[in-house]
Amino acid sequence: MRLITFEYRNQTRAGALIDDRVIDTALDPDLPQDMIGLLAAGEPALERLRDLAENPEAGIPLAEVRLLAPVPRPGKYLAVGLNYADHVEETGLETPEFPTFFNKQTTCVTGPEMPVHRPRISDKLDYEGELAIVIGRRCRHVTPEQAREVIAGYTIANDVSVRDWQIKAPTWTLGKSFDTHGPIGPWIVTADSLDPHNLELKTWLNDELRQHSNTRHLIFDCYQLVSTLSTVCTLEPGDIIATGTSSGVGVSMKPRGYMKAGDRVRVEIEGIGELCNPIVEEPDTACY
CATH class of the missing domain: 3.90.850.10 (Fumarylacetoacetase-like, C-terminal domain)
Structure with missing residues (x-):
């Protein structure tokens, strides 16, 4: 799976890129919306992203977002x-x-x-x-x-x-x-x-x-x-x-x-x- 940080409508969030669809963490209020938080949440959070991607209507077209550094400000x-x-x-x-x-x-x-x-x-x-x-x-x-x-x-x-x-x-x-x-x-x-x-x-x-x-x-x-x-x-x-x-x-x-x-x-x-x-x-x- 490909994990991304992206900008969409002047907001920055984390998500997953499935084919040419961006699966936004905002689709699930229980998911962290920044990459460090998403990684820290571990495999359950990634599995939830995979579940969200099962809906073919879910996601934002890749062409509509701007990809940022996947970890915009790493601790180290x-x-x-x-x-x-x-x-x-x-x-x-x-x-x-x-x-x-x-x-x-x-x-x-x-x-x-x-x-x-x-x-x-x-x-x-x-x-x-x-x-x-x-x-x-x-x-x-x-x-x-x-x-x-x-x-x-x-x-x-x-x-x-x-x-x-x-x-x-x-x-x-x-x-x-x-x-x-x-x-x-x-x-x-x-x-x-x-x-x-x-x-x-x-x-x-x-x-x-x-x-x-x-x-x-x-x-x-x-x-x-x-x-x-x-x-x-x-x-x-x-x-x-x-x-x-x-x-x-x-x-x-x-x-x-x-x-x-x-x-x-x-x-x-x-x-x-x-x-x-x-x-x-x-x-x-x-x-x-």
Whole structure:
């Protein structure tokens, strides 16, 4: 099943996408209407959505809604670097013996077809197409064998990176957290619908295929990542874990293949779909 957050008639709600019909949680007053609440409600809530979808007249046509980031503001957005063997090779670094985790600040999250800003402060804007885990249950000290039980599903992430700012901060957080640099979506595919460790992953910049790999090449698989993180901190419904990117990133090209205004980046993952975003110049605005 595909879980979505959408905007309809100036209201934002969660639901499920069945074929081209949006099954709105508002159809049942007992269902939470936001994604984190829906995930926390667990399998009974998802089963209720399936029941609602049995009515062929239920639902809103997909063309009438706007899809948003499936988890608009996750409690945590964690990511891992150097997690594909081919990406490690292109960087010239050694294969890590332990996952290299970092944070993306959650204010970077944006959705499908939303513009990604090329920051005024840098022209070194890069893409990283990735499979992302969405946590479904509050958990701590999860073993790899238990991890699949706490995963709600999977979505697509583009870990947009400002490379010079990534280098400035040894934790990488600054270069990974610019506003709009966390596109996710277009939906969450529930964990019972796919094998996360055998999915083709491709990233295009405009019409050029830049990345092509398979999640079977992950150095640390999804369950190991969840287990490791849950040893340190409590994971909660809606938390996002991006699993790393493959070779083909712009910083490793000669000449560099950075993104610029007018470009369009598309990440496709087998069994999930595609996440597309246009690149625009950062607006000349400020917040106080």
